[in-house]
Amino acid sequence: MSDTAPWQARMPRSVLDLYCPSDHLVTTPTDRRMLWHLESELAVAATNDRLRRLASDLRRYLNDTCAHHWHEREAEAGIPAHRQCLWCSDVEWIGGETP
Known part of the structure; x- marks a missing residue:
């Protein structure tokens, strides 16, 4: 993709889509979603200690x-009913059960 393309053209669906993979409306602001995207990219591509620290600090801030x-x-396959955050992956167990 060209560097002259709009920034939106280079973003994954998680940054711009109005709906999450479960078809729920996502009200999280685009700037916050962009930070989650940057954190994900840094987690994979950080190549030195400075970038790894930045990735870690960003992850902690976002969490x-x-x-x-x-x-x-x-509930399914031995996993109790729960809810999980699309962004930080936190889990809350429903009905007091935990695996």
Whole structure:
């Protein structure tokens, strides 16, 4: 893709789509979604200690300040019903059961 293309053309669906993979409306602002995308890219591509520290700090910041977008999951295959955040992957068990 050309560097002259709009930045939106280079973004994954998670940054710009109005709906999450479960077809729920995502109200998380684009700037916050962009930070999650950058964190993901840094986690994979950090090639030196400075970038790895930056990736770690960004991950901690995003986890500490996450405005959760929950996905409800029904119990299946020995895993109790729960909900999981689309962004930080936090899990809350429903009904007090934990695996």
